Amino acid sequence: MNAVSRKKRFAILLTLGLLAAIGPFSIDMYLPAFETIALNFETTFEHIQLSLTSFFIGIAFGQLIYGPLLDKFGRKRPLLIGLVIYIVASILCAYTKEPNHLIFLRFMQALGSCSGMVASRAMVRDIFEPREAAKVFSMLMLVIGISPIVAPSVGAFVLTNFDWHIIFVILAVLALFIFLSVIFILPESYQGNKEMSLRPRAIITDFWHVFRNPTFLLYAAVGGFASSGLYAYLSGSPFVLQRLFGLSEAQYGAAFALVASSLIIATQFNRILLNRWDSAAISKKASVLQASAGILLVIITLTGDMNLYILLGLICLFLCSQGFIFPNTSALALAPFGRLAGIASALLGCIQMALGALTSASVSYFHNGSMVPMVAVMGASASIACLIYLSVKRQSHT
Secondary structure, eight states: OOHHHHHHHHHHHHHHHHHHHHHHHHHHTTGGGHHHHHHHHTOOHHHHHHHHHHHHHHHHHHHHHHHHHHHHHOSHHHHHHHHHHHHHHHHHHHHOOSHHHHHHHHHHHHHHHHHHHHHHHHHHHHHSOHHHHHHHHHHHHHHHHHHHHHHHHHHHHHHHHSOTHHHHHHHHHHHHHHHHHHHHTOOOSOOOOTTOOOSHHHHHHHHHHHHTOHHHHHHHHHHHHHHHHHHHHHHHHIIIIIIISOOOHHHHHHHHHHHHHHHHHHHHHHHHHTTTSOHHHHHHHHHHHHHHHHHHHHHHHHTTOOOHHHHHHHHHHHHHHHHHHHHHHHHHHHTTOSTTHHHHHHHHHHHHHHHHHHHHHHHHHTOOSSSHHHHHHHHHHHHHHHHHHHHHHHHHTO
8 A cells, every 4th residue: 555545544544533433522521521510500410411311312313314314325415414413513502501401402412423423334334344344443443532531631621721611612613624524535435325215114124124133133232232331431430530539620531531541452452353363252252351340340339348449440441341342343243234334333323322321321310429320330231241242152052
């Protein structure tokens, strides 16, 4: 590959990574602001947590809209429309004065951001074969993984020097940059199927065709439950680290970045492991490791021996496992599909985010002033993912 093509490949992968990361970045940047937003709106911390839950719900079900559109009209046109929705919603978030308005606008913001998440996965499937796709997903996770390192620190800096509303202005500007990158850098990887019907019955049939595929169902379930533990951590960590352990907004951002670095390291090490083992073997071992970390979180918390260093260490192990699970299960789930790659990507993302919304809401619903709801949901999610993997694999050999 010559120097020009390498530069172009880098620009394309960076754009795909930013598209995949826009959702996580939208979550991580405003996490340090929960306390400030609650005080500003004169409401409870738990009320503001619902804006995170609404975002998860919007991403989960919004992806189902974009899947058929990406398969019919190609990848770029629906993607650009979604980015426009995101930019407008972000600007409105910056000017809102009511907590319930923020909750609704975060839902709309999610509807826009999920276009990038669906399109980026589908375009990787368009361009790369499964083993190479797993490596590319690991590279995209490098960009996504930077989000938990950079975003909370940026959010904390904004809170210290400006106002929480500026966080959403920054998100709007970032989305505008991505919008321009899609227009001028990203090639169209699939021209679309103009004969594809968008009638509800036809769309439901296509989704059902994808859902009933055993390979898709297995890896979507494992990846979905494994990811949902991460969202439980995202939902519960502001309260646990800031309220219970007394971290400042800046210290929370630093702790968040430290934990996220384990995810980045794992995704990049995954690319090396793929030269020796296949995606199924790697993700299975990682699922067992994640479940073990989740169970330890619960046991140590219930025995009263948990401290900040043990908590961060086990969460690092938990997210490290996720760095091996996500790229491999994503590549394996999408591998059987070509014509319906957009719908498969949408359904995969919907399952992951729906479970994420469920676990996020569970942490908020069972809030009791302790860290038990967060670690319990994390442990349960990882354990379910591991049990699904092990039971299905065991049955396939009997």
